[in-house]
Amino acid sequence: MSMHENCIFCKIVNGDIPAAKVFENEHVLAFLDISQVSKGHTLVIPKLHQENIFELKPETAKELFSVVPKISNAIKEAYQPLGLNILNNNGEIAGQTVFHYHLHLIPRYGKGDGFG
Ligand code: 5GP
Ligand code: ZN
Numbered sequence: 881m882s883m884h885e886n887c888i889f890c891k892i893v894n895g896d897i898p899a900a901k902v903f904e905n906e907h908v909l910a911f912l913d914i915s916q917v918s919k920g921h922t923l924v925i926p927k928l929h930q931e932n933i934f935e936l937k938p939e940t941a942k943e944l945f946s947v948v949p950k951i952s953n954a955i956k957e958a959y960q961p962l963g964l965n966i967l968n969n970n971g972e973i974a975g976q977t978v979f980h981y982h983l984h985l986i987p988r989y990g991k992g993d994g995f996g
Contacts, residue, residue, distance in 0.1 A: 884929040889980035893927045903951045907943040910951050913984070917995045920959035922985040924951055931979045932970040944983070952985060961987030965995070 884890045892899045892911060899911035902922050913921040924947075926940045952964055967984040969975040986995055 884980070887929055887978075887980050889923075889925050889978055889982065890929050893925070903947065903954060905947065907940070908947050910947075910985075917984075918961075918987050918989060918993045920955050920961065920985075920987040922951065922955055924948060924983040924985060926981060930981050932976060932981055933968065934970065936981050940981075944981075948983065948985075955985060955987055959987050961989055963988040 883894060888897065891897045893909055899914075901909065901911050903910040903924075907927055908924065909927060910922050910924045913923050924944065926936075926944050928937075928940055930936050930940055948966070952966075955961070955964065965984070965986040965988060967986065968982070969977075969984075987993075988995065
């Protein structure tokens, strides 16, 4: 597994820093965002370090996206949101702050849910 030094998400994959895990398999990890924009805000990442969509390998994308419906349904059951946004920032100008590919799964509860 490619472990990139100073990558906070590689450290989470490695167990070097803790995270509230939502889902894990061989290729993918999902955990709660440390600074939630709404209740249940979850990040889904490939275990392999790939910076953003411009580096993401099709095989990695396939492994990642194949579990997104399952994770979305787990969030739906746990938090009972009315909807869910999926976001992905690529590049600093686009708001990316952690340069290890990730999807934001943001549960929506209606007006005043803190997002949008
Ligand atoms: P970006 O801005 O790159 O799309 O999103 C990075 C996300 O990672 C942010 O929402 C931020 O709150 C989250 N984050 C940054 N550091 C940590 C951490 O150490 N643990 C967790 N769980 N989330 C983090
Ligand atoms: Zn990484």
